[in-house]
Amino acid sequence: MGSRNALVRKLSIFARFSAAETECLTRLQAVREHFAAGTDLVHEGQTGHRAFVLQEGWAFSYKLLPDGGRQIINFKIPGDFMGLRSILLRTSDHSFAALTDCVVSAVSVKRATSLFNDFPRVGAAILWSVARDEAVVVEHLVGLGRRDAKERTAHLLLELADRLRLVGLATESEFEFPVNQYLLSDALGLTAIHTNRVLRQLREKSLVAVRHNRVFIDDRNSLVKLAGYDAGFLDQATPLTQVGA
Amino acid sequence: MGSRNALVRKLSIFARFSAAETECLTRLQAVREHFAAGTDLVHEGQTGHRAFVLQEGWAFSYKLLPDGGRQIINFKIPGDFMGLRSILLRTSDHSFAALTDCVVSAVSVKRATSLFNDFPRVGAAILWSVARDEAVVVEHLVGLGRRDAKERTAHLLLELADRLRLVGLATESEFEFPVNQYLLSDALGLTAIHTNRVLRQLREKSLVAVRHNRVFIDDRNSLVKLAGYDAGFLDQATPLTQVGA
DNA sequence: CGCTGGTTTGAAGGTCGTCAAGAAGGGTGG
């Protein structure tokens, strides 16, 4: 059933692929590159970009402000595309950085277009995943605009749990989380100090705990209620109970 | 030079079109529909969606929260696509509403795909505009996360000025702005009351004034500096001084 | 053992939200 490849696994919830289609996706990811933690894969304003599929590790997209501030737009986990959109723009509108050491596959424009011709169903699945990523970004925007710090934090952790479970990187209640509180606060639009206090509150209420680069969801129901979480934006019909690790 | 059609005008900054290509875009928008102010064009969760090109009037994309709150994701002005992305998702991840009375053209999936086959350059231009819209959303996200109320407000007004000028709906220093302070606050992630205070401050400093559904930019340079505004995310190389109305 | 990156806590202050209510404008009908 579940493929060992994160991208195949993710796209499979959009369409069931033939052997040829699966192989095409495998070929797309044949060549691998490594990026060390902390390095930029794409830098804002850069031209002549490449797109990537993240194979192993975590990355994130972000933007810097004139005053030195940073806003993380989205975390990227195995199976996610990076920079696909910016192929169309003259310059990339934001940056991508490796959060941990990463293994990625570069996707050239040429290969991508030929894929769309030869395997339109795979092309459609890729477009679907891009659309889904945008829906995730929109959900972050809504959180920053209209959810308070606690709700927002809970929401992000629940979202990541669902996304990770889909590619086999989370169990029902926990997952690896190589994100320190500085990074987390830049994603949540908070200061690291306040993020810390929020995490403590969530921990003290026995809802979630973040310890040693790992997230433990202790009371998912209450957390969902607190966050006002509705996984609809992930467009994954798969019920939670059927996606065990 | 500038076409009277907003979409053609906007896409022209991405590619120069042949007569046949321009005509194809005109045909795409041949059929028109009207929506009264306040009605929804697409509702969140709706399936079997249609996409639209906005011809006249203003619209906005938004999401509602369980507690009744609303976050406006983006304002839509003539020449903008709406709902293109959600064609790929099973259900629309957010809603679109007409802000004023609107004239739109529906874009069927069938027509869109045939357009991509017959006029790939036009198709590329459309994808470019979708990518640009996403960059705008990302910029809003950054604003909500890392800019304070004054910067955020200034930034949004500058962005709208640039977008409107591109389709001939703004002069160097002013534009029609049919957005009341309730709507504006839902876009900025503020309360209407605080939005009012911020607008007063900007007015008192002679930076911008919003009066009678119209925005007057009094001191663009200072406003740009205050907002930390960099139009790069709009991906429009056209210098400001060359886009007079 | 001291350094470094990360987490945790306290105290004080500012931005922004909440509650409450008044003023201004535009349309409608007497």
Place this chain on the structure above:
DNA sequence: CCACCCTTCTTGACGACCTTCAAACCAGCG
């Protein structure tokens, strides 16, 4: 023409959430 409505804008007082500043604590590591 004016009274009356509605929507929108505006202002004040107070409090909460979150930030800022400052510093202690902890674990891993050379």
